[in-house]
Amino acid sequence: MTITLVLVLVGLLALAGLLVLARVRAGSTTNMESLTEQLCSVDVDAFRNLVDPGEEQYLRANLPESEFRKIQRERILAAIEYVSCAARNGSILMRVGDAARHSPDPSMAEAGEKLINTAIRLRLYSLRAMATLYLGLILPGVRISPAGIAESYEQMTRLVVLLGCFQHAPQGVAAAL
Amino acid sequence: MLLLDYLRPSLWIASHLLQATLLVLLVRRGFFRQFPIFVIYTASEVLQFVVIFIMLHSPVPVSDAQYFYTYAFFSAASASLRFGIIYEVFTHLFRDYPALSRLGRTLFRATAILLLVLAVFLARLAPAQGVGRLMVMVDVLNRSVSILQCGLLAFLFLFSGYFALSWRSYTFGIALGLGVYASLELTTSAIRSQIEPVGRNLLDGIMMATYLGCVLIWMSYLLAPERETQSPSKGLPTHDLETWNQELQRLLQK
Numbered sequence: 001m002t003i004t005l006v007l008v009l010v011g012l013l014a015l016a017g018l019l020v021l022a023r024v025r026a027g028s029t030t031n032m033e034s035l036t037e038q039l040c041s042v043d044v045d046a047f048r049n050l051v052d053p054g055e056e057q058y059l060r061a062n063l064p065e066s067e068f069r070k071i072q073r074e075r076i077l078a079a080i081e082y083v084s085c086a087a088r089n090g091s092i093l094m095r096v097g098d099a100a101r102h103s104p105d106p107s108m109a110e111a112g113e114k115l116i117n118t119a120i121r122l123r124l125y126s127l128r129a130m131a132t133l134y135l136g137l138i139l140p141g142v143r144i145s146p147a148g149i150a151e152s153y154e155q156m157t158r159l160v161v162l163l164g165c166f167q168h169a170p171q172g173v174a175a176a177l
Numbered sequence: 178m179l180l181l182d183y184l185r186p187s188l189w190i191a192s193h194l195l196q197a198t199l200l201v202l203l204v205r206r207g208f209f210r211q212f213p214i215f216v217i218y219t220a221s222e223v224l225q226f227v228v229i230f231i232m233l234h235s236p237v238p239v240s241d242a243q244y245f246y247t248y249a250f251f252s253a254a255s256a257s258l259r260f261g262i263i264y265e266v267f268t269h270l271f272r273d274y275p276a277l278s279r280l281g282r283t284l285f286r287a288t289a290i291l292l293l294v295l296a297v298f299l300a301r302l303a304p305a306q307g308v309g310r311l312m313v314m315v316d317v318l319n320r321s322v323s324i325l326q327c328g329l330l331a332f333l334f335l336f337s338g339y340f341a342l343s344w345r346s347y348t349f350g351i352a353l354g355l356g357v358y359a360s361l362e363l364t365t366s367a368i369r370s371q372i373e374p375v376g377r378n379l380l381d382g383i384m385m386a387t388y389l390g391c392v393l394i395w396m397s398y399l400l401a402p403e404r405e406t407q408s409p410s411k412g413l414p415t416h417d418l419e420t421w422n423q424e425l426q427r428l429l430q431k
Contacts, residue, residue: 001371003299003302003367004367004368004370004371007299007320007324007363007364007367008364008367008368010327010363011323011327011360011361011362011363011364011365011367012360012364014327014330014331014356014359014360014363015357015360015361015364017331017334018334018353018356018357018360019357021334021353022353025344025349090341091340091341092341094340094341094342095341095343098273098343116274116276117276119341120274120276120277120340121276123339123340123341124280127339
């Protein structure tokens with residue numbers, strides 16, 4: 001009987017989820033301006049510093065154990081904030097890239113395609129990084145160095161710049177590049 | 178109960194008449210090239226309706242066994258085709274994202290295997306109750322199929338949601354209709370496997386109404402024009418400009 005109740009609940013929850021999804025989709029905007037307004041700023045250098053193993057080692061060596069743990073916890077929480085922000089930007093820029101790849105301008109379409117691939121890579125790295133960071137939060141002894149996030153984010157930023165250039169002065173920038 | 182006795186056949190006939198209209202529209206609009214399995218599924222549902230309607234109203238008497246095997250054959254075909262539609266939706270969704278295709282395929286298969294194990298485990302742990310071994314088997318099978326279909330669709334929605342993949346309207350409409358059907362089928366098949374035949378009429382009525390709703394969902398999405406993606410004509414962010422300028426300088430120096 002318990003299993004039946006669980007299955008009934010799962011079925012009803014899935015139905016509710018689908019209806020919410022359909023509603024959200026119907027009300028969702030395809031307007032790029034409102035989409036990009038949701039982007040948040042990410043300081044890549046500060047993030048690099050937070051997850052730098054050398055920095056962590058330095059703090060460990062120079063701070064009392066209890067203080068190190070407290071500070072390390074705060075650093076990890078800040079890094080989590082950065083990663084979720086970068087991941088959120090990734091999903092927004094994915095939609096920007098999706099719109100750009102349907103552009104009649106081949107350069108813009110190509111930049112859009114690349115932006116999508118980089119955003120996907122960023123989302124994948126974010127998933128892995130989140131797991132590592134939360135593990136570091138639970139087990140303070142574990143070394144955290146989420147690879148790929150900063151590089152992907154920088155690459156994504158470059159692609160957005162490129163896209164912006166194509167959009168504002170296609171010929172000039174394309175020639176310059 | 179009298180109302181239910183009147184409603185059930187009406188819902189059954191209405192949903193299939195609507196589905197026949199949908200089939201005509203799908204064929205006329207050339208959807209067979211894009212969604213062949215969905216079109217075949219729609220056709221098979223219409224055919225099932227025609228065959229069973231003829232059997233029920235035929236002047237030549239049809240035995241219970243004949244009716245049961247015909248119904249079982251079409252139900253099995255429907256369930257298989259619904260799996261095919263889920264795969265078709267999966268293919269359409271990942272076609273535009275080759276970078277994710279391999280990962281998606283691997284996770285999709287892994288999810289299918291996990292769900293299959295779960296369905297078999299649940300079938301052993303909570304066997305259906307009821308009269309007749311064959312009916313009990315059908316109930317357990319229905320429940321297992323619902324678990325698989327509901328789980329696979331949930332995987333598709335969650336995975337695409339995480340990676341912010343864009344759904345084309347038609348693909349979304351097909352998945353939504355199927356998802357609504359699969360989730361309610363899971364609920365009703367779980368209840369059906371535990372109750373006596375008396376309450377089954379009500380559950381059948383609910384499923385028929387749901388099916389009518391699903392056909393309406395499919396019709397509304399497939400007949401509406403595909404939503405256009407707006408090109409980023411002037412919409413790229415203006416804040417964060419300093420970082421962008423730095424990146425641009427770096428690019429130009431290369």
